[in-house]
Amino acid sequence: MRRLAGLALALALTAPIATLAWGQPVDDLQREDALIQTIGWRLSHANARFCPRTAPGIGLLLGDAQTYQDPAAARAAYGLSGDIAVAAVSADGPAARAGLETNRVITAVAGTPVGPAPRQGSWDRVWRLQAALEQTAATTGSVALTLADGRTVTVAGAPSCAVRFLLDDGQGDAQATRAQIRVGRETLARLGGDEPMIAALLAHELAHAALDHETWLASAPRTTQRVRRTEREADRLSVWILANAGYDPQAAVRMIGQLEPRRLFGIAEPSHGSARARAGEMATEIAVLRAQPDADWATRFRREP
Numbered sequence: 001m002r003r004l005a006g007l008a009l010a011l012a013l014t015a016p017i018a019t020l021a022w023g024q025p026v027d028d029l030q031r032e033d034a035l036i037q038t039i040g041w042r043l044s045h046a047n048a049r050f051c052p053r054t055a056p057g058i059g060l061l062l063g064d065a066q067t068y069q070d071p072a073a074a075r076a077a078y079g080l081s082g083d084i085a086v087a088a089v090s091a092d093g094p095a096a097r098a099g100l101e102t103n104r105v106i107t108a109v110a111g112t113p114v115g116p117a118p119r120q121g122s123w124d125r126v127w128r129l130q131a132a133l134e135q136t137a138a139t140t141g142s143v144a145l146t147l148a149d150g151r152t153v154t155v156a157g158a159p160s161c162a163v164r165f166l167l168d169d170g171q172g173d174a175q176a177t178r179a180q181i182r183v184g185r186e187t188l189a190r191l192g193g194d195e196p197m198i199a200a201l202l203a204h205e206l207a208h209a210a211l212d213h214e215t216w217l218a219s220a221p222r223t224t225q226r227v228r229r230t231e232r233e234a235d236r237l238s239v240w241i242l243a244n245a246g247y248d249p250q251a252a253v254r255m256i257g258q259l260e261p262r263r264l265f266g267i268a269e270p271s272h273g274s275a276r277a278r279a280g281e282m283a284t285e286i287a288v289l290r291a292q293p294d295a296d297w298a299t300r301f302r303r304e305p
């Protein structure tokens, strides 16, 4: 269950709601949500030409006050007249360009009302709405969102790798399935708000998703050696993904150093390799990348044998 977080919260709870600026994240949790959505969008939009699974995306994450420990306090802190609202928009994404802002209350997605509140703490409603939003954008190329003031904003999707990025305040590590990347707040905190290093972490996870390591690992016993192979591939591909999105690939080497000596991504050392070995492999891959005419990893990236 989500908890309100950060210094701005104390201010928000004591200030009249009218003084809250529309579109501005209110607390640390919303700021970190926005950061993850913004970086995730940059990576997945810039690499859409190379990802094997793509869909028009709009760069918007919905939130539900009912997922908070205290829904009434969440509505008050964020200035919401209803439970379902924009939790985060990607700074450069289609939803932001269409004028959608953080904490705008949403009453219908693609013409369907948001529906009654689930039991408190349940994510069922917001995931159903988020999936409806993403599926509508993917199948029709755009999605209409109805706001509490009665306006309807239609957002046209832009090419994106078909992956959802999420900040998880209940879990420390980062992990990826083929369709979803979760980053724990604790891991994010250890990167100290450094955008290129956070991008490197997300690029590593996007590589796992793009290469569908989830399916490959499930196809045979999950040995240390097989996990290590997927980690090596994700490390190497991450530098290509970063380069396409305009980030310095060296950020991946710095990121590995920053997260050491604690164990990275929740799996013990032997499967992920030492930070020194990983940094060396990534430095080698950066040299490979720089020798290419472009960063088209769909054709130029060499998979692990």
Ligand SMILES: [Zn+2]
Pocket (backbone or CB within 6 Å): 204, 208, 231, 234, 265
């Ligand atoms: Zn990994």
